[in-house]
Amino acid sequence: MFDAIAQKIQDQHLQLHGIQVTIRRLDQIHPQISGNKFFKLKYNFLEAKQQGYRKLLTFGGAYSNHIAATAFVADQFGFQSVGIIRGEELKHKPLNPTLATASQLGMQVHFVSREEYRLKQSPDYLAQLQQQFPEHYIIPEGGTNQLAILGCTEILKPDDQQFDLICCAVGTGGTIAGLIQASQSHQHVLGFSALKGLFLNDEVARLTSKCNWKIIDDYCCGGYAKTTPELMQFIQRFETQYSIPLEQIYTAKMMFGLEHMIQTGIISPEQKLLVIHTGGLQGRLNP
């Protein structure tokens, strides 16, 4: 399944303010498992299967692309899945579209308080969850672990050596870590953070062994899931101009930043750019 889907991924070429840009359209993989989450899940599922698991458990917010993708892949693989969802108060509300679809795909949606959710990386808490769900293979929030990074190295192909600069959106840092690992030393990898703060630089430095990369938060619009009227207008303009859909959490912030950096000459016209469209369109708001 993974290889068949990966073969369908296409590149689109466009001129962005005079610069030739190649966009790798991971968003076109599949409506439910759009984008980088496909690559992040690949080796986690293969590992779970190899270890004999038939069930898995993971974490996410109520609109999480990772939850949407996990529910879909679990269903395809004949796995049962549990999603630990942040926000106990949501228990009493109708499921939003992300969770409704996940639940239709057979994911058991399990709401926890924000306090409990914060423990998601604590070894004690994970041990307790493992006791509660003894037959489940646990995948961390956002799907980021070494197997996810390995999967993300496959976003790049041998031909990509021709590019000077590779750009992507950054959340937990797993995707960019894979791109960095797969990049060549003459290339640079630039990450546009969806979150405020440069702590991700430390995180990614821990996950990789190279230093040909940088993460900036200049275009995060105030923080995770925050938007500005300017960003929403940008989405509308970009989609009209290039017929490429963006969503407000990750990809729009990256394209907005990239365009700005090209316009202001921070990125020079001689550079050959590869931009990873990481998908996430299931969580798109209408601008």
Ligand SMILES: *Cc1c(COP(=O)(O)O)cnc(C)c1O
């Ligand atoms: C999750 C996600 C990201 C961030 O990926 P990380 O590996 O967590 O950095 C970027 N773009 C989209 C659309 C996503 O869903």
